[in-house]
Amino acid sequence: MEQDPVGWVSSGDVSLPRKAVLKLIVVGEGGVGKTTLIHRYLTGNYLDQRMTVGSGFATRDIEVEGVVITLAIWDFAGEQRFRFLMPHYCRGALGCILAFDLTRLTTFYHLDEWLKIVRENTENIPIILVGTKADVPSTQRQDGQQYAELNGLAGYLETSSKDGINVIETFNNIANLMWSRLTTSEPVSIGASTP
Numbered sequence: 001m002e003q004d005p006v007g008w009v010s011s012g013d014v015s016l017p018r019k020a021v022l023k024l025i026v027v028g029e030g031g032v033g034k035t036t037l038i039h040r041y042l043t044g045n046y047l048d049q050r051m052t053v054g055s056g057f058a059t060r061d062i063e064v065e066g067v068v069i070t071l072a073i074w075d076f077a078g079e080q081r082f083r084f085l086m087p088h089y090c091r092g093a094l095g096c097i098l099a100f101d102l103t104r105l106t107t108f109y110h111l112d113e114w115l116k117i118v119r120e121n122t123e124n125i126p127i128i129l130v131g132t133k134a135d136v137p138s139t140q141r142q143d144g145q146q147y148a149e150l151n152g153l154a155g156y157l158e159t160s161s162k163d164g165i166n167v168i169e170t171f172n173n174i175a176n177l178m179w180s181r182l183t184t185s186e187p188v189s190i191g192a193s194t195p
């Protein structure tokens with residue numbers, strides 16, 4: 001399997017390992033920092049460049065409850081013109097990171113649209129909300145926690161790919177939720193009673 005140092009593989013030549021491969025999708029408006037977040041998680045480095053174009057996916061092995069699973073992380077290009085690809089993109093996803101930009105209100109207002117698309121094309125998968133670019137001082141912070149609770153999401157974290165805040169936590173959390181969903185088939189959301 002051809003793989004660059006970041007771990008990107010093209011969809012044409014993927015040979016799936018025997019380990020469980022769990023598909024994770026990352027969605028949200030263009031420019032919120034999806035690619036940068038994934039890159040930070042995979043490499044530990046901050047990717048300081050212009051908005052990225054196109055979509056791809058990368059894999060990373062992660063240990064969940066003593067079991068090593070492979071996270072297949074799909075990075076969607078948030079541009080409006082590619083939205084018709086969302087059903088295809090969502091197919092088989094077991095978890096979702098829904099991202100908005102803490103510094104751009106419009107990205108928060110568009111969360112409903114992304115959530116609708118994800119829910120229409122997946123089967124009650126755990127979704128974690130992230131408010132990105134927490135390193136940027138901002139006066140008008142949106143209440144992601146409240147949005148997550150009102151919409152039955154599995155959690156909310158404010159992240160910074162620049163400072164590395166809550167990046168690993170985001171992926172660990174969603175991987176754990178995906179795994180427990182897969183092994184117990186219980187719905188997961190904030191406030192859901194857990195034994």
Ligand SMILES: Nc1nc2c(ncn2[C@@H]2O[C@H](COP(=O)(O)OP(=O)(O)O)[C@@H](O)[C@H]2O)c(=O)[nH]1
Pocket residue numbers: 028029030031032033034035036037047048049050051052078132133134135136159160161162163
């Ligand atoms: N200050 C700051 N800028 C960020 C952060 N994450 C991403 N960016 C910047 O936001 C822009 C868009 O990021 P990108 O990952 O391409 O967004 P995407 O379209 O959602 O994939 C880029 O210029 C990034 O450098 C962050 O945590 N802090």
Ligand SMILES: [Mg+2]
Pocket residue numbers: 034035036051052053054075076077078
């Ligand atoms: Mg991108």
